[in-house]
Amino acid sequence: METCKIKVKNMSKYPLPKYQTKGSSGMDLYANISNPLVIKPLERKLIPTGIYISMPNGYEAQIRARSGLSFKYGITIANGIGTIDSDYRGEIKIILINFGEKNYILHPGERIAQMVISKYVRIYWEKVDELDNTQRGQGGLGHSGI
Numbered sequence: 001m002e003t004c005k006i007k008v009k010n011m012s013k014y015p016l017p018k019y020q021t022k023g024s025s026g027m028d029l030y031a032n033i034s035n036p037l038v039i040k041p042l043e044r045k046l047i048p049t050g051i052y053i054s055m056p057n058g059y060e061a062q063i064r065a066r067s068g069l070s071f072k073y074g075i076t077i078a079n080g081i082g083t084i085d086s087d088y089r090g091e092i093k094i095i096l097i098n099f100g101e102k103n104y105i106l107h108p109g110e111r112i113a114q115m116v117i118s119k120y121v122r123i124y125w126e127k128v129d130e131l132d133n134t135q136r137g138q139g140g141l142g143h144s145g146i
């Protein structure tokens, strides 16, 4: 398994995020808040983690929802997948939204999201007038049937 060393500054009251199992791709992030906080239905809240990172060029961190919170309470990430750029030196913050029907009480230290470190490629454009032909062509959005 490929590994990568990442610089981290932990300004939170909680331990460093860690992989929960041997095969986990994401590390859970803790809500670094001092008091319980209410998220009303359809409300968004920006939650601090107290975690600051510096990754090598070519890496990004993806902030993803936790499926249990989403399924049980409708708590998810408002920006779909949060993107942490390799040159970002600020605090990692999580934009939670409550899609559930009830108020959600977020407790200090709760694991609110997970962070996956990924490699990405930098592309450059080759401008063309025609793209190559494929079997799919322009068919999409359910073109091949359900």
Ligand SMILES: O=c1ccn([C@H]2C[C@H](O)[C@@H](COP(=O)(O)OP(=O)(O)OP(=O)(O)O)O2)c(=O)[nH]1
Pocket (backbone or CB within 6 Å): 063, 079, 081, 082, 083, 084, 085, 086, 088, 091, 092, 093, 094, 095
């Ligand atoms: O869930 C998130 C998403 C982003 N960020 C931080 C890290 C990221 O590198 C920076 C910018 O994120 P993004 O590019 O998604 O936001 P933007 O609205 O395009 O802001 P900017 O103009 O600063 O790029 O904000 C977070 O802390 N949490």
Ligand SMILES: [Mg+2]
Pocket (backbone or CB within 6 Å): none
């Ligand atoms: Mg941006």
